[in-house]
Amino acid sequence: MTDSTDHHHEQVDTTVAERDDWARRRRKGIPTGENLLVIACMDERIPVEKALGLELGDAQIFRNAGGKVTDDVIRSAALTTNFFDTDEIIVINHTDCGMMSAANEDVREGLEAQVGDLDSATLDPSLPELSIGDADLLDWVKMTDDIDEACAAQVEYLRQSEFIPDDVTVSGYVYEVESGHLREPNGRIAEEISERQA
Amino acid sequence: MTDSTDHHHEQVDTTVAERDDWARRRRKGIPTGENLLVIACMDERIPVEKALGLELGDAQIFRNAGGKVTDDVIRSAALTTNFFDTDEIIVINHTDCGMMSAANEDVREGLEAQVGDLDSATLDPSLPELSIGDADLLDWVKMTDDIDEACAAQVEYLRQSEFIPDDVTVSGYVYEVESGHLREPNGRIAEEISERQA
Amino acid sequence: MTDSTDHHHEQVDTTVAERDDWARRRRKGIPTGENLLVIACMDERIPVEKALGLELGDAQIFRNAGGKVTDDVIRSAALTTNFFDTDEIIVINHTDCGMMSAANEDVREGLEAQVGDLDSATLDPSLPELSIGDADLLDWVKMTDDIDEACAAQVEYLRQSEFIPDDVTVSGYVYEVESGHLREPNGRIAEEISERQA
Amino acid sequence: MTDSTDHHHEQVDTTVAERDDWARRRRKGIPTGENLLVIACMDERIPVEKALGLELGDAQIFRNAGGKVTDDVIRSAALTTNFFDTDEIIVINHTDCGMMSAANEDVREGLEAQVGDLDSATLDPSLPELSIGDADLLDWVKMTDDIDEACAAQVEYLRQSEFIPDDVTVSGYVYEVESGHLREPNGRIAEEISERQA
Amino acid sequence: MTDSTDHHHEQVDTTVAERDDWARRRRKGIPTGENLLVIACMDERIPVEKALGLELGDAQIFRNAGGKVTDDVIRSAALTTNFFDTDEIIVINHTDCGMMSAANEDVREGLEAQVGDLDSATLDPSLPELSIGDADLLDWVKMTDDIDEACAAQVEYLRQSEFIPDDVTVSGYVYEVESGHLREPNGRIAEEISERQA
Amino acid sequence: MTDSTDHHHEQVDTTVAERDDWARRRRKGIPTGENLLVIACMDERIPVEKALGLELGDAQIFRNAGGKVTDDVIRSAALTTNFFDTDEIIVINHTDCGMMSAANEDVREGLEAQVGDLDSATLDPSLPELSIGDADLLDWVKMTDDIDEACAAQVEYLRQSEFIPDDVTVSGYVYEVESGHLREPNGRIAEEISERQA
Amino acid sequence: MTDSTDHHHEQVDTTVAERDDWARRRRKGIPTGENLLVIACMDERIPVEKALGLELGDAQIFRNAGGKVTDDVIRSAALTTNFFDTDEIIVINHTDCGMMSAANEDVREGLEAQVGDLDSATLDPSLPELSIGDADLLDWVKMTDDIDEACAAQVEYLRQSEFIPDDVTVSGYVYEVESGHLREPNGRIAEEISERQA
Amino acid sequence: MTDSTDHHHEQVDTTVAERDDWARRRRKGIPTGENLLVIACMDERIPVEKALGLELGDAQIFRNAGGKVTDDVIRSAALTTNFFDTDEIIVINHTDCGMMSAANEDVREGLEAQVGDLDSATLDPSLPELSIGDADLLDWVKMTDDIDEACAAQVEYLRQSEFIPDDVTVSGYVYEVESGHLREPNGRIAEEISERQA
Structure with a gap:
């Protein structure tokens, strides 16, 4: 129960102000909830936020063919790290990528x-x-030869780029479309656990 | 009730085969559910599938800073339209884009x-x-001056590109972060409906 | 688990008394949960309680064509502020109001x-x-020419009326039917966030 | 599954057009879903749409102190019946109305x-x-003496008014705050069903 | 997480013992959760537990035509108050009872x-x-003439009976089938709140 | 969507009439949904409607100590079978009845x-x-010696009574509190299925 | 809200590590959540985890015809008690077992x-x-003669086996398919509670 | 609405009979819903029914260390295929099996x-x-060397056994604990789809 000495318009004002912040978030220079940029493939099977345990609003998401570092990645990452307080980049590559199909x-x-x-x-x-x-x-x-090597390489390209501040953290994961989970590059276990331990 | 003359392993075989198709979708050259590529901004406030009424698996989604046509867009669109049966591209730009903030x-x-x-x-x-x-x-x-003009321009760039087959359909919409809905470029109504009709 | 030394009829008596208070609320002079009167338009698209974050029982709601201050508003506001402890009035006008359509x-x-x-x-x-x-x-x-000006004007009429005690707080908001949210009068942002910041 | 020969933008266009109709409903002269205006009391305990089995968008809702016919009711009803195709008016009065409390x-x-x-x-x-x-x-x-007589009287005032076309249907109900249900005026049964049938 | 030094069978033993108590509740002389007996009418419209805010297991429920005190009520109440620790009786009569219909x-x-x-x-x-x-x-x-008088009378009959210990509490309520709520006998408000306060 | 040529008050009138039928069901002589009277024990563990697959309104429910045929059962059954179209009676006795505990x-x-x-x-x-x-x-x-015999006996007493029309159907079941299910009298299987088949 | 000084990849790393533990649980020698092995019948009506109040991952479950101790039970129990920290065994036999049907x-x-x-x-x-x-x-x-005796016997066989460490706890229960609950061997109550207490 | 010429006890009789069939299913020789026996490992991570798309009652489930064919498997399969109409056996082995851990x-x-x-x-x-x-x-x-080879071998052992009728169908699958899905033996795809197609 609201204290009857308070006026309801004060609650409404707060709600109106919060929505205004959401609608003018870029204009006001508000960073993402996690100060995070994700680089992923444009493949239709990748639920990027869900795979990373994120909610809408938590991260900016760059996606292109293969989740590869291009000049467009550098352009986009340069803008968000230098102007919007983003201080972390996560790269997600995935198995069965079309870039390995020919x-x-x-x-x-x-x-x-x-x-x-x-x-x-x-x-x-x-x-x-x-x-x-x-x-x-x-x-x-x-094009890609090996998805685990490719993932590790994209992390390195981003760490090298002069457009991206040195204190930005860069990590990489492989999303397995066959299991719906992330793994570390070179962390694939399917082969190993089907055979007798050495 | 399953007919007792059928064997259950036939149902299991079908399920196993469907999962195999999902996991090897790119390798088998299976197109997206809608034969659709979406080009959108990497802004964290854009729920791309939801805004378009899509489910996971329906469309490939390219996202960069501003939802602008770049050489990476052309590269990605060239691959999917020429090798994966994609025959439609939708561009989504949005209000309060960071590309208009400086x-x-x-x-x-x-x-x-x-x-x-x-x-x-x-x-x-x-x-x-x-x-x-x-x-x-x-x-x-x-950078962007006017989001409606920018949206119309990206559609034109894609229609012009020699990398993209002529029979690919290209459309564009503006996503309003203040309302959570799409509109046609230059279809903004907020100003108009706040004043007496001429 | 109820303490077996208590009798259940005491709990039933409390419930019966609470329902009696609800049913005879006006007769007993019980004010609304928020001591609040809302003045809104009778347009079928306005979910008044929901827009303000209210529950049933929180506020009295006056609605007429345009959400305009009339002698009926003064009559109704005079009764509730002088006899039922109401000490706050919120006016809600809305975009695309029929009063601007001719x-x-x-x-x-x-x-x-x-x-x-x-x-x-x-x-x-x-x-x-x-x-x-x-x-x-x-x-x-x-009839209305500009919804933001109209909203501000209704607030003033209520503040002036001799039928309404001076210590009643009066506020006004514009409900945007295109977004489903409230804004301050003259707080419309749609135009602004579609173009490059000056 | 969408037929791959259709393009998704056609579905999006339909959705965008429907929202535009909702946002410019008054400007386009679209009537309510039921061509209905409800006149009710501003009492905070009356869930008008729910009591009538209506959804948001089905009816315009005029509310004032007592649910009485005033010049503001005539003004509002005249506008909607003459300009927006409304052809039915329902009046809802309620028990324990504040207008009977003094x-x-x-x-x-x-x-x-x-x-x-x-x-x-x-x-x-x-x-x-x-x-x-x-x-x-x-x-x-x-002020009101008897809620059933008052309800019947409001129906008559509306039927008499020269501002309201003759083919508009007018009905009236009493909402019982003690039971949460509507009844016909003079249809109160509580007394009757507590005593032996004559 | 269970402490790995505990054994799971201890939890299972507890569950098995609780079910055994439920199944042999009468044999073990376990009283109801509220030590309560309800006397109600057998009318199909009376949700006895729900009307009283009770759960299954909380109260014994005697029901006959009219919810009247008979020798069977005395027999049943005598057994539960003298042998099963019941120390409270609630009588529920209801409007529109068939006992008033002829x-x-x-x-x-x-x-x-x-x-x-x-x-x-x-x-x-x-x-x-x-x-x-x-x-x-x-x-x-x-048969019944007036449901409020009848309810008060049943309470008195129970209080008088020599079969029922003096420290048993007896209360009575009228269930209104038109509203779905309980009231005190002679607490009917429908008439009163439809007319101007004296 | 309602046909705009219909008036909403017709739907409201139907709803009001249905509620009126419910509230005056006994006065109007409306029988139960199943024309059914259930005789059960007043034990707090018996969810009568649920055990029989019934909804509220489907059956009148007489409950006393033991679910035994008494003069009150005859009185109540006589009234409903002769005046309210009831043509079926089901008796439910239950295991672990208090009537077997002493x-x-x-x-x-x-x-x-x-x-x-x-x-x-x-x-x-x-x-x-x-x-x-x-x-x-x-x-x-x-008091009861054997619940299965007792159940069969109550069915016989009801079939014999001159107060109950001959075409009324009478059945009996035992409710097992240990399993929460009904069985036919003498249909207990627990003993049998714990030992090798003869 | 995550502290913006933390990096999101740390949360992702934790999730990836937890999944890795699940997938390599046997390889890493991780015991079950309860250090528990259940021995039950292969009958299709036995929901083993649910009957014991367990979740997936809590217990290893051996099932064969009759839930009898065989050399395969000894083999399986020997492996888990000697190599995977299992320190408790629960045997579940059930009524209406096929092993009693001929x-x-x-x-x-x-x-x-x-x-x-x-x-x-x-x-x-x-x-x-x-x-x-x-x-x-x-x-x-x-084959089985009496399910309660059989259950007690299986517990004894396991306690005797030299393959199973002495500090392993062994318990047994009978699952009643007619009630869906567990009981202690020789704890059947159905017969008893249908007759007058001696 | 039940036809008032039917009596409710007929519905109750049907329900009682269905429960009796469930409780005496083995005694009456009723086969499983799918005439199916599953052989699986006792590992706590295997949700056997869910992995196969089965409901409780659809299949008998034999589980031991490794999901290996033993004399207990032959005993159990011989009983159900010769006496209970089972005509299909599915073997499920799984990755990361404890039988490969030493x-x-x-x-x-x-x-x-x-x-x-x-x-x-x-x-x-x-x-x-x-x-x-x-x-x-x-x-x-x-013990197991390779899970895919082991799965294929168990299928062969069952097909060879003279205790199992020739018309019983036998199939085998590998359950991947890392993905939660079944695959055909030797159908592992993780390695393949991480590298460029030959």
């Missing part, structure tokens, strides 16, 4: 069939000046 | 404070050859 | 089509003496 | 203590021209 | 149509010696 | 300690003429 | 119809050396 | 520490004649 040459052939000459193609239609110089287009496509 | 020069100053000389900075640590030539680094950062 | 002349024409000569019409069939003298019937209809 | 002279004394000379008081601060001529202020206050 | 002569005619000569009829087929001497059979049928 | 002489001694001379005691304080002639008071108390 | 000779005839000469049959296809010497095959089949 | 010699040493001379130990205290002749005790213990 050989480089098959990918090259498929893209050429669509684009024609890959060397002259515009990589970013909103920034035509962007180019990869003499690098192979497949280096830009970033 | 002037270009403030962003430049902030990044220089972290990086030093922006012209010589490595944009992609896993692909050092990537550069933007004579373009201004702020063109690469892609 | 020009004064269209309303006049519509009513004349129904009533005939408006000057000789009976305004209150249970009190035929009630009249508005030389005032225009449209002043009695009380 | 004698006329006690009310007169209480108001004089607050206002001073009642004859010169401004009844509507936003329309000072409104007056009740030679009528007694208590006629304007509209 | 005049004595109509009941007499109806029974004669079934039985023939009522004076020679066997009242208890398992105890043919039971008779009512010169009393009228209608005195044995125990 | 020897006749122990009961006699206990009652004498309370009452004094049992022969001169008033059995029904509201009908002092009621007597059992030369019968032993223990015949009136109706 | 006479020894009927079982012998049935098996001979399937196998032919029982004396030369291979009892364990993975260990052909296993034999019962001169014992009767029916001694190996282990 | 080398044979470690097991031998551990058992000798408890038992002393293994050759003279009594394997079945209720059937001392049971022996394994010249076989190694470790052959009786049945």
